[in-house]
Amino acid sequence: MTLASDNRTGTESAGPTGLAEAIGELYARAKAEVGKEDLDHIRHVTAYGQAIDARRRELLREGGPRAIRRATALEMMYRLMQFSELGHNIVHGSYDHLPDNGEYHSDRYDWDFNVDTGHWKTMHHAGHHPNTNIVGKDHDLGYSVFRGSAGQDWYGHHLGQVAFISALAAMAPVAAPFFLANIARKVDRHPFFSAYTLRSPARIARRDARRRFVDEPFRSGWKPLPTLVANYFGGVAGYMSVLFLVLIEHHAGELELFTDPGPDETPDQYYERQIRATRNFLPSPQMDEALTRILEEEVPFENRPDLRIFYGGLDTHVEHHLFPDLPPSMQRRIAPEVRAIAARYGLPYHETPLLETVPLIAKTLTGLSVPFGEREFGRPAELLRDPLALGRRVISGFTYRPLPESPYLDKPRFHNVPARVLSATPVAGGDALSVRLARPRGWEDVEWDAGAYVSVRVEVDDDDHGTGTGTATGRVELVRQYSLVRDSTDSRLDGSDALEICVKRVAGGRVSARVNDTLKAGRYLTLVGVPQSSGDFAMDSPATPSLLIAGGVGITPIISLLRRIAREAGAGADATLLYFNRDERSLIYEAELRRLARDSGITLHLFTDAPSERDGLTTGRLGPELLRSLVPDAAERETYVCAPAAMIDLARGWLRDLGQPAERFHAESFTAPELERPADDGSRYTVRFRRSGTSVEIDGATTLLEAAGRAGISVPTGCERGLCKACVTGKLSGTTRAESRAAAGATDAVVQERITVCTSMASSDIELDL
Secondary structure, X not given: OOOOOOOOOOOXXXXXXXXXXXXXXXXXXXXXXXXXXXXXXXXXXXXXXXXHHHHHHHHHHHOOHHHHHHHHHHHHHHHHHHHHHHXXXXXXXXXXXXXXXXXXXXXXXXXXXXXXXXXXXXXXXXXXXXXXXXXXXXXXXXXXXXXXXXXXXXXXXXXXXXXXXXXXXXXXXXHHHHHHHHHHHHHHOOOOOOHHHHHHHHHHHHHHHHHHHHHHHHHOOOOHHHHHHHHHHHHHHHHHHHHHHHHHHHXXXXXXXXXXXXXXXXXXXXXXXXXXXXXXXXXXXXXXXXHHHHHHHHOOOOOOOOHHHHOOOOOOHHHHHXXXXXXXXXXXHHHHHHHHHHHHOOOOOEEEEHHHHHHHHHHHHHHOOOOOOOOOOOOOHHHHOOHHHHHHHHHHHHHOOOOOOOOOOOOOOOOOEEEEEEEEEEEHHHOEEEEEEOOOOOOOOOOOOOOOEEEEEEEEEOOOOOOOEEOOOOEEEEEEEEEEOOOHHHHHXXXXXXXXXXXXXXXXXXXXXXXXXXXXXXXXXXXXXXOEOOOOOOOOOOOOOEEEEEEHHHHHHHHHHHHHHHHHHHHHOOEEEEEEEOOHHHOOOHHHHHHHHHHOOEEEEEEEOOOOOOOOEEXXXXXXXXXXXXXXXXXXXXXXXXXXXXXXXXXXXXXXXXXXXXXXXXXXXXXXXXXXXXXXXXXXXXEEEOOOOEEEEEEOOOEHHHHHHHOOOOOOOOOOOOOOOOOEEEEEEOOXXXXXXXXXXXXXXXXXXXXEOOOOEEOOOEEEOO
């Protein structure tokens, strides 16, 4: 059955409590201190970069081996500065809040680097920073083509990744915009051969090639060939230096990879992941001395900036990931405090000398060209002992079909987890499918109560543009909730230790039809997360007299409650079940229900709309007379109802008329509530997205999910009705429309720190943890 309860229990935070508060306090203080001094600094750095570039062009006109070597070095340093201290940080909005920021606003900055700024914001702000080192979501892992960490999936082309990197290096300045666009299109789900992916990179590459290999060589007098050589090697050195420095920030060595945490990741866990997944590097004194000597000899400049401007935001990358919109000048000032916070909460503060990372990265890229995962990397005999598993990896890698069990990453998954189907048995005359799923790896300690449910994600044809997350392949992912028909204790007692659901075919239902038509033993079904329990449907004591009412497939959570009652109360169970169906073919679990009634104190009443000659089936519908006659003490019983919404509302009213207190009535429904939008009263609110550093203005009838879409931020979602919880997001400040109702005294509304953005609308400016 599909549930409509808006209650949910989440996983407990694994991170140290207070980490987010400590980081938030430091951020607030540091952000307040950013001012004119920092803006003057970045202007000074810009002027220094212009002086470096001007001297480079002078050297090209001078010619001669020494001048060409120096011009090559200055080109490398200019490119490195343009990426690190300047563009990378300015586009993050480091100076957006300052008055008189002029051209240093993230929307106005003219970045002299071979990237499309829109592509950069997509791949970096929306893709990388929120999802740092999450396998399958952070496409900066391996930069979409390499394998730089053992937890990444292995594909056939990784066999040649060392040769591929060499080829990329040979044409790095021209390849850079295409390289970036390929990552951005994965975040935004565009095909590679599309105008989005190719048009802008082609324009950027053409403009850069003309400048490097046509304009500057022929303006250098009679020395075009040396200029060509200097521009080529300087460009390659500059762009490959950037790639190498950003590669070492999140790859190899002691840095961790993570599974998708889903919507239950807390702010503490988010910041802990950023720290565990990120590395600072310690510059090489010898290299810095050589670069300083060239700059001092070739580029006269008053009040020369510190050499760290060539590494800005890269040698303080831990700080950058905690505070992406702080300028690098501030990141350097607060680095000791960040180190102290990490120590206080028992977290590593990764720092590696720059030259030590060279052999580390080389060894990693070479070793990961073969399909070893985290458990086998460095211990190849572990995998070689299992040739069948190795063969499956090789076959899946060359066919580009990831293995559902994710054998490379050692951490278990708890969000969007493929669960293997143990059995899929038609029931109710073929109108429903009883499905048993193996527990995913790492779920051994996962427990759930009677009446709990799981959210299932299924990809179907997007033939009618239904709700879901569309893909470039014309498919759409839909999320549905299905009750678990056994609690975790019962599943262990029956020997299967499985998760068991029942999916009834619904007329026009795309998910139910696909599951019933295609699911077979040995296949996989994606679970959005661990089982959840509706707070209103939990049974406190099986010994309490109870009334259970089910309509159709609504029996699925009810039978879980009945099994618990029979298991714990035995023959003394005081429970009555009223089960309603269209006809005798629609009954599910009939044999077991009769057995439970026979072996325990459960009273069973089975009703059908159509007459039946079978014993124990009665024609009838739920009504006040039926309740009075069959359950005269209904007002005193804890009542659990799972049925269509209309039937639940009628039952609630009839039982209230019989004198039942409202707190004894517990219900779950089939139907997701429709989203009620208020009329546009002219109010406008700003929604700020903390992690990506962007903001949009919306009216009061626009959902926060829609606002995120306008900002180019991808939010996991499924039902878009507040049921699946895939879009749950931390609200850092502000008030939603539902919360404003709570402030006005509405009893069904509460103030929340974590909200379903698909159903939330603003009634003030809001900041989200996205």
